[in-house]
Amino acid sequence: MQLVAVSHWGRGSELKFSLTCHHLYKWMVYGIELVLGWKRNWQTNTSKSNRQVKLPSSYYDHVLQSSSVQTLLSGLSPQRGSSTRGERLGEEMSFGENIIEHITFTLHVSTFTLHVNTFTLHVNAFTLHVSTFTLHVNTFTLHVNTFTLHVNTFTLHVSTFTLHVNTFTLHVNTFTLHVSTFTLHVNTFTLHVNTFTLHVNTFTLHVNTFTLHVSTFTLHVNTFTLHVNTFTLHVNTFTLHVNTFTLHVNTFTLHVNTFTLHVNTFTLHVNTFTLHVNTFTLHISTFTLHVNTFTLHISTFTLHVNTFTLHISTFTLHRQSVSDAGAPLTCSHSTLGKQNGARDKQQIDHQSLPATASIRHVTPRPPMASRQCNFSDKRSAVKSEWTEGVHCEISMRPFWLQQQTHSEHPDYLCVHRSQEQAALLQQVSDQILPARLLSALMLGDKAHGVTLKVMEYTYDDDLEELCPVCGDKVSGYHYGLLTCESCKGFFKRTVQNNKRYTCAENQECKIDKTQRKRCPFCRFQKCLNVGMRLEAVRADRMRGGRNKFGPMYKRDRALKQQKKALIRSSGFKLESAAPPPASPLQSDYSFTGTLHSLPTISKSLLPSTPSSITPTDYEANLYGPPSLGMAMQSHLPLTTQYQYTAFPGRAIKAECPDYTSSPESLTGYPYPDMYPSASPQPPSLPPLVLELLRCDPDELVVQNKIVTHLQQEQSGRARLDKPSTFSLMCRMADQTLFSIVEWARSCIFFKELRSGCNELHTVTVLRGPVFPQSPTVAVLTDTYQMKLLHNCWSELLVLDHIFRQVQHGQEDSILLVTGQEAEATLSGLVQRGQELAARLRALQLDRRETACIKFLLLFNPNVKLLEDQAFVEGVQEQFQEKFSQLVVRLPELRGLSTQAEDYLCYMHLSGEVPCNNLLIEMLQPREPVCEGHTRSSVMCCLCSWRGEHVLWCLEL
DNA sequence: ATAGCCTTGATT
DNA sequence: AATCAAGGCTAT
Ligand SMILES: [Zn+2]
Ligand SMILES: [Zn+2]
Numbered sequence: 001m002q003l004v005a006v007s008h009w010g011r012g013s014e015l016k017f018s019l020t021c022h023h024l025y026k027w028m029v030y031g032i033e034l035v036l037g038w039k040r041n042w043q044t045n046t047s048k049s050n051r052q053v054k055l056p057s058s059y060y061d062h063v064l065q066s067s068s069v070q071t072l073l074s075g076l077s078p079q080r081g082s083s084t085r086g087e088r089l090g091e092e093m094s095f096g097e098n099i100i101e102h103i104t105f106t107l108h109v110s111t112f113t114l115h116v117n118t119f120t121l122h123v124n125a126f127t128l129h130v131s132t133f134t135l136h137v138n139t140f141t142l143h144v145n146t147f148t149l150h151v152n153t154f155t156l157h158v159s160t161f162t163l164h165v166n167t168f169t170l171h172v173n174t175f176t177l178h179v180s181t182f183t184l185h186v187n188t189f190t191l192h193v194n195t196f197t198l199h200v201n202t203f204t205l206h207v208n209t210f211t212l213h214v215s216t217f218t219l220h221v222n223t224f225t226l227h228v229n230t231f232t233l234h235v236n237t238f239t240l241h242v243n244t245f246t247l248h249v250n251t252f253t254l255h256v257n258t259f260t261l262h263v264n265t266f267t268l269h270v271n272t273f274t275l276h277v278n279t280f281t282l283h284i285s286t287f288t289l290h291v292n293t294f295t296l297h298i299s300t301f302t303l304h305v306n307t308f309t310l311h312i313s314t315f316t317l318h319r320q321s322v323s324d325a326g327a328p329l330t331c332s333h334s335t336l337g338k339q340n341g342a343r344d345k346q347q348i349d350h351q352s353l354p355a356t357a358s359i360r361h362v363t364p365r366p367p368m369a370s371r372q373c374n375f376s377d378k379r380s381a382v383k384s385e386w387t388e389g390v391h392c393e394i395s396m397r398p399f400w401l402q403q404q405t406h407s408e409h410p411d412y413l414c415v416h417r418s419q420e421q422a423a424l425l426q427q428v429s430d431q432i433l434p435a436r437l438l439s440a441l442m443l444g445d446k447a448h449g450v451t452l453k454v455m456e457y458t459y460d461d462d463l464e465e466l467c468p469v470c471g472d473k474v475s476g477y478h479y480g481l482l483t484c485e486s487c488k489g490f491f492k493r494t495v496q497n498n499k500r501y502t503c504a505e506n507q508e509c510k511i512d513k514t515q516r517k518r519c520p521f522c523r524f525q526k527c528l529n530v531g532m533r534l535e536a537v538r539a540d541r542m543r544g545g546r547n548k549f550g551p552m553y554k555r556d557r558a559l560k561q562q563k564k565a566l567i568r569s570s571g572f573k574l575e576s577a578a579p580p581p582a583s584p585l586q587s588d589y590s591f592t593g594t595l596h597s598l599p600t601i602s603k604s605l606l607p608s609t610p611s612s613i614t615p616t617d618y619e620a621n622l623y624g625p626p627s628l629g630m631a632m633q634s635h636l637p638l639t640t641q642y643q644y645t646a647f648p649g650r651a652i653k654a655e656c657p658d659y660t661s662s663p664e665s666l667t668g669y670p671y672p673d674m675y676p677s678a679s680p681q682p683p684s685l686p687p688l689v690l691e692l693l694r695c696d697p698d699e700l701v702v703q704n705k706i707v708t709h710l711q712q713e714q715s716g717r718a719r720l721d722k723p724s725t726f727s728l729m730c731r732m733a734d735q736t737l738f739s740i741v742e743w744a745r746s747c748i749f750f751k752e753l754r755s756g757c758n759e760l761h762t763v764t765v766l767r768g769p770v771f772p773q774s775p776t777v778a779v780l781t782d783t784y785q786m787k788l789l790h791n792c793w794s795e796l797l798v799l800d801h802i803f804r805q806v807q808h809g810q811e812d813s814i815l816l817v818t819g820q821e822a823e824a825t826l827s828g829l830v831q832r833g834q835e836l837a838a839r840l841r842a843l844q845l846d847r848r849e850t851a852c853i854k855f856l857l858l859f860n861p862n863v864k865l866l867e868d869q870a871f872v873e874g875v876q877e878q879f880q881e882k883f884s885q886l887v888v889r890l891p892e893l894r895g896l897s898t899q900a901e902d903y904l905c906y907m908h909l910s911g912e913v914p915c916n917n918l919l920i921e922m923l924q925p926r927e928p929v930c931e932g933h934t935r936s937s938v939m940c941c942l943c944s945w946r947g948e949h950v951l952w953c954l955e956l
Numbered sequence: 957a958t959a960g961c962c963t964t965g966a967t968t
Numbered sequence: 969a970a971t972c973a974a975g976g977c978t979a980t
Contacts, residue, residue: 475960476972476973477972477973478973478974479973479974484959485959485960485961486958486959486960487959488959488973488974489958489959489960490957490958490959492974492975493957493958496975516958517957517958520957536973536974537974537975538974538975541974541975541976542964542965542974542975543963543964543965543974543975543976544963544964544965544966544972544973544974544975545964545965545966545967545973545974546965546966546967546968546971546972546973546974547966547973547974549973550966550967550968550972550973551967553972553973
């Protein structure tokens with residue numbers, strides 16, 4: 001073993017190093033100059049040592065010629081007894097294992113410089129017990145050419161480790177660490193570094209099991225940059241003070257009991273992020289997090305993130321432990337949102353609104369940095385001061401994207417309340433809903449249906465020739481939509497060259513013609529958000545010709561013309577209400593096509609032209625192998641569903657200014673096969689049904705969202721990390737559940753009654769008999785809504801599946817929400833579902849009836865049990881006998897969903913269900929009566945109402 | 957790297 | 969032959 005080391009120990013340097021070392025190996029002695037101090041203090045009473053180590057005398061000579069070393073040596077005080085070996089310079093030193101019981105080593109160094117050419121360390125088992133390790137270094141520089149450490153078992157026990165470094169610089173060319181089991185036990189680890197820079201060309205860490213146990217970890221760093229492939233950290237208390245933290249991690253898993261993070265600028269690039277936290281405290285003024293898959297394990301905190309951007313000036317989440325399961329969740333002074341904390345505290349006026357889809361929470365409102373909301377039930381109390389942005393940022397993009405559109409411009413709300421609507425509401429309230437529920441519903445969402453229409457007219461009118469990305473002049477259809485030439489080129493370059501950008505700011509850079517060059521990250525993000533299609537970039541770079549989008553472009557053009565004509569004829573003009581024109585609100589890019597074309601085309605095209613089905617290189621790189629397909633890959637490759645999902649067709653849905661006219665009556669609406677004779681029929685449908693249909697989400701929109709989400713999620717995983725079929729199903733179901741929650745939120749009455757004629761009455765109702773002690777109305781609404789959803793989520797989920805199978809019409813295969821086909825042999829559960837689907841198919845269950853059933857399941861918890869016979873009879877009046885037959889089938893649905901829940905529960909207990917799953921949240925036991933849950937995910941989903949409602953109450 | 961202009965080639 | 973959305977080229 002060779003070591004060439006030169007050290008300069010400054011005067012007065014002191015290192016106090018208490019070491020409990022049972023197995024001290026020679027490398028420790030050789031390796032560092034600290035040996036010098038030890039030599040004086042080696043206890044020699046452990047002469048039983050069986051392994052003798054000899055140090056070359058020249059080494060001592062060299063070292064001890066240094067005066068600083070002399071200083072050091074004389075400054076050391078022996079701990080136990082005193083050895084005189086060190087004083088006899090040049091004498092062969094020998095010592096072995098178990099020599100030292102306790103050593104206090106104190107070192108004060110002003111400049112520590114270590115030059116090592118080749119540092120090689122072979123250790124079988126290294127165990128280090130330190131009670132107090134304190135190192136004060138002004139400038140610590142370590143130059144290593146090749147650092148190789150081979151350790152079988154590395155265990156470090158430190159009770160208090162404190163390191164004060166002004167500038168820590170580590171230059172390593174190749175750092176290779178081979179550890180089979182690395183375990184680090186530290187009680188208190190405190191690291192104060194001004195600038196911590198780690199320059200590593202190739203950092204390779206081979207660890208079988210890397211476990212870091214720290215009870216209190218405190219790290220003060222100004223600039224911390226860490227590139228790690230797989231990082232797993234188990235910490236009890238993690239406190240990190242960082243000014244600028246940049247972490248590039250592929251797979252990041254963090255188990256923390258207490259996590260406290262102080263960061264000024266936090267940038268985290270993570271593909272797969274799994275976080276287990278009991279107590280999470282995060283201090284950040286600027287927090288930018290790039291996560292593809294973010295998994296957070298907290299008792300009552302679940303985070304689903306696709307693209308997660310967190311802007312926090314102070315975010316403290318207190319979760320106090322109370323008796324049992326329902327521990328309180330306290331969120332104090334959280335200023336999460338697209339706007340940073342400083343801006344959040346400002347009065348936000350209309351001028352300051354960025355005209356992007358990300359501003360939905362900057363709606364006109366009282367200048368409050370945060371609002372207090374209390375959720376309470378008997379078992380748990382939640383006190384939170386979330387600002388309106390919290391849920392928006394925490395939840396995943398597909399889920400909230402649309403909602404942003406709806407709530408962004410409350411000014412547009414009071415529009416177009418027709419007599420029919422009023423009558424409809426009355427009718428519904430009389431016939432169907434319990435008064436209490438009606439009360440709760442009255443605080444529902446804004447009138448987003450109408451609002452959306454108005455806005456889309458406005459936007460489309462304004463932005464017809466403007467690039468949705470940058471506002472430049474449109475040069476034609478490019479990669480799916482009308483964009484300018486530069487954005488076309490930018491998108492092409494990005495995708496073709498598989499470019500990865502990072503945003504220096506907070507991923508909210510404004511993209512316009514003048515600033516579009518500033519942040520390619522945000523630009524590309526916007527490209528994707530507005531709907532530019534990756535798959536339109538050709539992997540083979542073939543020039544010319546037409547692709548599958550051709551017909552869609554044509555159709556889109558036709559629709560635009562049609563819309564124009566419609567606008568002209570209906571005399572829409574809302575110039576006064578026009579939002580800032582800088583950026584369009586095309587958040588709800590959606591793709592409609594003929595649902596039935598999916599399986600049909602997949603069957604007809606699959607044998608031929610396999611190359612056209614192959615994903616582009618970019619997609620392959622970005623999303624990994626199309627492992628989404630799993631078993632059903634053989635039926636339908638993942639990409640085919642994109643190839644045949646048509647382009648903007650949803651706009652036409654919003655084009656219809658008259659809500660009573662059925663959407664499917666418009667040409668090209670994507671349900672031609674479902675309503676072979678629907679077009680002439682709509683007028684005969686009851687208004688309620690029409691309304692329900694209108695609230696019903698477009699299946700292809702949902703499908704596209706979910707597919708996008710899953711792909712993004714999948715891209716976060718390592719390529720080798722292939723999720724199981726079940727896990728994928730769970731993710732699908734989870735996403736479906738989110739869409740169901742979204743549907744519930746947008747369901748009738750939330751919006752219709754929101755701007756109803758007697759708002760004061762609504763408030764009175766809610767404050768009075770229903771929840772007399774409630775401080776705010778909105779919270780109770782949420783609670784009630786959570787309860788409603790919690791009561792019926794599985795039925796809704798199963799019904800969603802069943803209806804898809806009804807449409808699918810295949811006994812031996814099931815159609816997934818992603819549009820993929822899978823063999824229906826997964827379990828008996830699936831078979832039962834197929835049977836129910838067959839029965840419902842025999843009854844010719846259609847979309848209208850499904851919408852009604854969903855509605856009933858949500859709003860009448862009794863319907864599935866068929867306890868309320870009078871209700872069923874009431875329903876029959878509207879839907880005639882057929883519907884009653886359907887309702888009779890609901891107990892089957894109930895049984896199926898119960899079985900599915902049980903199955904899910906079992907799998908969850910087996911650890912098969914992916915974490916951070918809304919499904920799991922929903923699996924929590926139901927409350928029998930009205931006291932609501934504070935299930936965090938649901939709360940996240942629903943709390944978007946809250947801000948608006950609180951606001952609304954205040955405005956009263 | 958950007959963006960304006962050019963070339964290409966399946967579709968019509 | 970015309971179209972027009974792809975990719976390519978190149979001055980900036
Ligand atoms: Zn543009
Ligand atoms: Zn940016």
